[in-house]
Amino acid sequence: MVPEENPGAQPESHPAWRRVQLARHPKRPHSLDYIQRLFTDFQEVHGDRTFGDDPAIVAGLAQFEGNPLMVVAEQKGRDTKQKLFRNFGMPKPEGYRKALRVMQMADKFRRPVVTFLDTPGAYPGIDAEERGQAEAIARNLREMARLGVPVVVVCIGEGGSGGALALGVGNTVLMMENAVYSVISPESCAAIIYRDSGKAEQAAAALKLTAPDLLELELIDGIIPEPPGGAQEDPDAAAESLRQHLRRSLNQLDGLSPDQLVQHRYAKFRNMGNFFA
């Protein structure tokens, strides 16, 4: 649970906003911190074979408890130099295309795919638009739906809209306890509805973007507990918690045929939506 006292937030702040701040905490474990703790023989692969390599997405072959799988993850930087190198975790089209390339490689060799979501959003820049940011995300959504292997998605920090979802079409979708997953950032939402990006806290509450919110809306399958105070307080414990959920999720999907996995993933997303008929 979220602690009563949390150094990064005002004590009176809304729980959703506290979680937004924890999800963005400067010391929060990023994808590579988990990859290092969870996998052995991690071997990074690079490039989309079309334009370039995007450091905001890390992909590679790995062993998880003796079983080979493909890991694809959005990666933020820690210090200023790393942040710039990783483009603040905002992938460009070549990043999404690299991700798709390696996921299809995993499909070809029948290896499960594990993805970690942690991005403020897909990069909104001129070059990204020129190279088809929208097309890259759209294609990933459709092609992830087609993968004949188990796909486990874990939102470890910031699930920034389409930029996160582009790696998010999984058989199992989990969120870390203090991760957030939203259609729009609280700041942008506040700028639109209150015409004041300073009212992000209100917007964070209205958007229902915490892990318990998404579980209640039946958009995710489970919540991975974090150590007291948040994952940044004890990254090893957070990784251990993630490991247990990852193992369980992969075991649950083990034994399903490629067709069953595709059908399972399709049915799961097909059922999302709230309306009166």
Place this chain on the structure above:
Amino acid sequence: MSWFRRDKPADENRPAPENGERRVRTEGLWQKCEGCRQIIWKKDLEANWSVCPKCGWHSRIDALTRLKLLMDDGEFEPFDVDLRSSDPLGFVDAKPYSERLAGMQRATNLSDALISAAGCLAGRPIQICSMEARFIGGSMGSVVGEKIARAIDRAIDLGTPLVIVSASGGARMQEGAVSLMQMAKISASLMRLDEARLPYISVLTDPTTGGVTASFAMLGDLNIAEPGALIGFAGPRVIEQTIRQKLPEGFQRSEFLLKHGMLDAVVPRLELKPYIARALKFFAA
């Protein structure tokens, strides 16, 4: 009846324009073309499907007019007309989302931002979805997502092609992550349509941005757009604010996307139907 009506200063009682959409309010007999600034007899403009007879500027048309333009004799059978959003977040901004929806439903006579229908295009039965940009910016929530997914289901069941005409600011903020997941839901359904080897033609019109572009609008076997339409992932203002660069002339317009390889063609409104008909003939052969 007045001959002209000037733009009035923003009226406090009017709902704020969604997603920065600007609308010129002209209810007179004449209308000023946004492209060439010439004065046009409004009936001439309407007879030409709101394409300026002088300069070819494409003004926006609503979802219903779009269907009349594309379907044989303007006839079609609408589906899922009663689907309504259940406001899953209980979202409140300037006013409650449920009230905003009710107001929009009255103003547009639609239950949400999309009409889905079956009918014939040049004699061929198709499933078609047409988005309504006036309805909360044409934004995609659960209802838009479900109506498109059902249209895809029908296309697969009946073995017919699918046409979707997009006009949308993207995913609907007021339904939060539920809106976001509609992108994955529709794209997964399009995977099934693809596996069934059925044609899908995506028609992008002004404006098509955000989560709609980043899902079904870019996934057509053919992606075609009307001239001058704003098409992109991030909106131009977001990009300017984020990167603090001035955007080049014509950025994110149809012609820009054609040049960068994202579209198969830029097709004027009056040629849309014959273009789609030829494509469907090819796919069906």
